[in-house]
Amino acid sequence: MVFSSVPFLFYFLPVLIIVYVITPKKLKNGVMILASMVFFAWGEIRFIPVMLALSVVDFVCGRMMEQNRDNQKRRLAFMLIGVGANLFVLLFFKYTNFFVANINGVLGTAIPDPNIILPIGVSFNSFQSMSYAIDVYRGTTRAEKKYYDYLCYTTLFPQIIAGPIVRYVTVEKDLDDHEITRDGFSEGMRRFLIGLGKKVLIANNVGLLWSQVSAGTAGQPTVMLYWLGIIAYTFQIYFDFSGYSDMAIGLARVFGLTFDENFDTPYIAKSITEFWRRWHITLSAWFRDYIYIPMGGNRKGKLRQMLNIFVVWALTGFWHGASWNFVLWGLYFAVLLVFEKFVLFRFWQKVPKVFQHVYTMLLVIISWVIFAADDLVGVTLGQYLAGLFGLGNLPLYNNGALFYLLQYAIIFVVAAYFATPHFKTRVLQPAEKNQSKLLWGFTTAGYVIVFLACVAFIVNSSYNPFLYFRF
Amino acid sequence: MQNFKNKFFFIIFVVVWGAIIVWNFVTPNQSFSEAENRTLASFPHFTVETLLDGDYMDGVDTYLNDHFAGRPYWVSGQSLMEYGLGKREINNVFIGNNALLGSTGQPDADIAAANIAGVNAFAAQYKIPTYTLLIPSSTAVQPQNLPTFAEDWDEEGFIKTSNVAFGQGVTPVDAWTPLAAHSDEYIYYRTDHHWTTYGASLAYAQLAGAMGLPNRAQEFTTQTVSTTFEGTYQSKTGFPLVQKDTIELYQAGQATTFSVFNGAEEVEYDSIFFPEFLQKKDQYSYFLGQVQPYVTVYTGAGTGKKLLLFKDSYAHCLTPMLLADYDEIRLVDLRYLNGANIGSLVQAEQYDEALFLYSADVFAHQKVSGKLQ
Numbered sequence: 089m090v091f092s093s094v095p096f097l098f099y100f101l102p103v104l105i106i107v108y109v110i111t112p113k114k115l116k117n118g119v120m121i122l123a124s125m126v127f128f129a130w131g132e133i134r135f136i137p138v139m140l141a142l143s144v145v146d147f148v149c150g151r152m153m154e155q156n157r158d159n160q161k162r163r164l165a166f167m168l169i170g171v172g173a174n175l176f177v178l179l180f181f182k183y184t185n186f187f188v189a190n191i192n193g194v195l196g197t198a199i200p201d202p203n204i205i206l207p208i209g210v211s212f213n214s215f216q217s218m219s220y221a222i223d224v225y226r227g228t229t230r231a232e233k234k235y236y237d238y239l240c241y242t243t244l245f246p247q248i249i250a251g252p253i254v255r256y257v258t259v260e261k262d263l264d265d266h267e268i269t270r271d272g273f274s275e276g277m278r279r280f281l282i283g284l285g286k287k288v289l290i291a292n293n294v295g296l297l298w299s300q301v302s303a304g305t306a307g308q309p310t311v312m313l314y315w316l317g318i319i320a321y322t323f324q325i326y327f328d329f330s331g332y333s334d335m336a337i338g339l340a341r342v343f344g345l346t347f348d349e350n351f352d353t354p355y356i357a358k359s360i361t362e363f364w365r366r367w368h369i370t371l372s373a374w375f376r377d378y379i380y381i382p383m384g385g386n387r388k389g390k391l392r393q394m395l396n397i398f399v400v401w402a403l404t405g406f407w408h409g410a411s412w413n414f415v416l417w418g419l420y421f422a423v424l425l426v427f428e429k430f431v432l433f434r435f436w437q438k439v440p441k442v443f444q445h446v447y448t449m450l451l452v453i454i455s456w457v458i459f460a461a462d463d464l465v466g467v468t469l470g471q472y473l474a475g476l477f478g479l480g481n482l483p484l485y486n487n488g489a490l491f492y493l494l495q496y497a498i499i500f501v502v503a504a505y506f507a508t509p510h511f512k513t514r515v516l517q518p519a520e521k522n523q524s525k526l527l528w529g530f531t532t533a534g535y536v537i538v539f540l541a542c543v544a545f546i547v548n549s550s551y552n553p554f555l556y557f558r559f
Numbered sequence: 560m561q562n563f564k565n566k567f568f569f570i571i572f573v574v575v576w577g578a579i580i581v582w583n584f585v586t587p588n589q590s591f592s593e594a595e596n597r598t599l600a601s602f603p604h605f606t607v608e609t610l611l612d613g614d615y616m617d618g619v620d621t622y623l624n625d626h627f628a629g630r631p632y633w634v635s636g637q638s639l640m641e642y643g644l645g646k647r648e649i650n651n652v653f654i655g656n657n658a659l660l661g662s663t664g665q666p667d668a669d670i671a672a673a674n675i676a677g678v679n680a681f682a683a684q685y686k687i688p689t690y691t692l693l694i695p696s697s698t699a700v701q702p703q704n705l706p707t708f709a710e711d712w713d714e715e716g717f718i719k720t721s722n723v724a725f726g727q728g729v730t731p732v733d734a735w736t737p738l739a740a741h742s743d744e745y746i747y748y749r750t751d752h753h754w755t756t757y758g759a760s761l762a763y764a765q766l767a768g769a770m771g772l773p774n775r776a777q778e779f780t781t782q783t784v785s786t787t788f789e790g791t792y793q794s795k796t797g798f799p800l801v802q803k804d805t806i807e808l809y810q811a812g813q814a815t816t817f818s819v820f821n822g823a824e825e826v827e828y829d830s831i832f833f834p835e836f837l838q839k840k841d842q843y844s845y846f847l848g849q850v851q852p853y854v855t856v857y858t859g860a861g862t863g864k865k866l867l868l869f870k871d872s873y874a875h876c877l878t879p880m881l882l883a884d885y886d887e888i889r890l891v892d893l894r895y896l897n898g899a900n901i902g903s904l905v906q907a908e909q910y911d912e913a914l915f916l917y918s919a920d921v922f923a924h925q926k927v928s929g930k931l932q
Binding site (some may be wrong): 089093095098102133222271277278297336490491499525541 | 560562563564565567568569571572573577578579583610611613616619620623624627630633636638641644645646648649706707708709710797829858876908913915
């Protein structure tokens with residue numbers, strides 16, 4: 089089930105809230121588990137047995153590590169079992185097709201395509217469970233004592249489809265004791281509505297343009313059309329994904345849980361390094377804490393650090409999808425990050441800020457072309473990139489491109505504005521702090537209007553895809 | 560203060576949210592949407608299989624979306640918001656200057672070639688005078704109504720090339736010139752893809768000249784049958800700000816019997832007009848009812864001539880202008896007929912003349928006369 093849908097907004101969520109409120113505290117986790125199962129089954133019912141089996145493995149490994157606190161070897165073994173089980177499920181469901189295709193390609197064999205369908209959320213779920221096993225092993229957290237609570241944690245419906253990657257430590261305390269309060273509901277719902285608006289009003293709208301440009305149905309290609317297309321995608325992926333995170337964080341808050349933040353206005357970054365401190369924060373943190381630092385991070389010399397960066401970013405890219413363009417996308421960032429660390433930052437302070445922003449956004453936009461290469465129909469990644477920079481023998485613009493420009497100019501400006509922190513820091517936060525009841529009346533009306541506008545778009549939409557669904 | 564704010568927000572939000580939920584509960588479900596002119600999804604049938612492959616859940620999603628209370632209002636609201644954000648094309652319909660216009664896209668060269676070849680093959684086989692009338696869309700004839708920079712395919716070029724490609728025994732009739740000459744007039748509906756009856760009468764004058772019929776434009780009895788028509792483009796966009804259309808009837812002569820073959824059996828009516836559709840969304844079906852594989856109009860004209868008319872629905876409002884000149888007109892919609900020998904199925908050999916009347920859109924994108932090869 090997706091958040092931005094009629095069944096979720098008008099059936100699932102209200103029913104769950106009512107049932108949850110009237111359920112005694114001890115059984116609230118049970119209600120959450122049941123709700124999460126229904127939510128997850130709505131899109132991926134066949135994966136439920138695997139998910140349940142994994143949660144048992146995770147839990148048992150956690151308990152065993154706890155009981156063998158003095159036996160280092162055993163603890164390591166159980167950690168490896170926990171991590172291995174999740175890694176296996178991830179590799180099997182996400183990468184088997186890819187591996188088979190590549191083996192066939194390289195060795196000339198004809199192993200039939202296993203055609204394994206990637207279950208929704210498996211990438212997030214497995215990363216979350218691995219972090220649990222490693223954290224318990226490291227002793228940064230105690231193992232959960234009740235399977236019931238662990239299952240509730242690992243299936244929590246707000247994050248199960250597209251993150252954020254919530255570590256056990258983050259919600260450990262909340263798991264024993266959560267409830268819906270009026271404050272939690274109101275604040276959580278406001279956050280949810282912001283996310284819903286980002287997704288439904290901005291991401292879906294600009295996404296329509298990218299889907300036409302990438303599918304080659306937007307008319308004759310021109311340089312301008314290619315730029316419009318990839319700018320649309322740049323906005324789409326941010327508003328889609330960060331909107332999803334806002335909705336997840338808001339929903340968690342409604343039920344008295346606190347999730348980590350996942351985005352911090354990444355498009356205002358002044359370098360790629362900064363961009364990645366602001367984009368998909370829980371994922372970068374995961375790779376930093378569980379791969380980069382254990383590999384030595386920056387503590388073993390420059391050469392080793394470069395290698396570490398390349399490994400981590402190849403994996404980060406690969407995590408995003410079982411396809412070479414994602415690996416390329418990761419390596420592209422590895423090159424940029426190494427370049428920034430060892431060259432650019434020596435003088436970056438002296439460079440005008442405007443240039444820093446232009447540099448960052450340009451490279452980020454190019455990265456999205458690589459990222460979205462799978463969408464392209466009839467043109468290769470290379471042709472699209474060449475086209476963007478006037479090397480593709482394309483006309484600069486035509487009436488078709490101007491038509492799209494006129495249609496999307498307003499929404500691009502709106503999207504660009506909401507990609508900055510201005511609205512949050514200068515409008516929303518002051519409204520939360522201001523003592524004026526009248527102002528609060530307007531603020532509430534604003535939220536209600538966003539809600540109604542979203543409902544109108546949702547009711548009319550056959551076009552409602554979540555970009556991060558297949559991750 | 561924070562306490563007050565959260566309480567205030569809580570009350571307002573829950574009331575709005577609850578109101579929509581209650582509205583959904585009290586609204587009776589309909590199986591057909593007049594506004595969208597389509598059958599709404601029915602509740603999915605539960606089986607273990609559909610549950611496991613997710614079809615059941617998808618079905619519930621579609622059902623709940625389709626039956627959402629006040630759906631037409633939400634859709635119109637959405638359409639207005641998109642318009643406000645600068646969008647001028649929704650669902651392949653341009654929102655223009657007090658008019659909605661279609662965006663149908665480049666022609667399919669193979670299909671168009673097959674349709675032309677089909678007309679030529681028909682003329683060669685039956686050796687009766689055969690005419691064609693390809694009708695451009697409002698998008699092509701009235702570009703002044705299009706939003707800035709909007710453009711669609713070259714219908715004028717397509718019609719002219721096709722007219723040259725029709726072979727011996729086929730007389731192409733030019734609808735482009737008379738329509739383009741009246742481009743500023745009410746020759747197409749603002750909310751629908753069809754031409755108005757007035758637009759059709761301009762082509763009729765051309766057609767009568769080519770087919771050797773007396774031009775009866777002066778004798779037409781005219782009548783306004785509706786002033787509340789909102790057509791297919793309005794359905795596709797939900798856009799509420801375009802003025803409603805007026806449907807007129809121009810008629811010469813009378814039909815005595817109207818026989819409808821609906822694919823299974825022939826049903827007879829005593830009129831070719833169906834006023835009941837004027838109370839519904841699909842008001843254009845006033846003319847000859849809904850599209851059927853073939854229908855036959857019998858008149859008391861006494862001219863001894865029979866016309867075989869291969870057509871799409873553009874022909875429906877033009878047919879009443881021909882009633883005084885033919886004893887019988889059979890209208891065949893090839894989109895709904897298939898099989899090896901359609902010519903003998905519709906008894907083409909009984910007719911004295913044939914006319915292929917198609918919108919350029921249908922002729923360029925759908926296999927119609929191509930089925931006659």
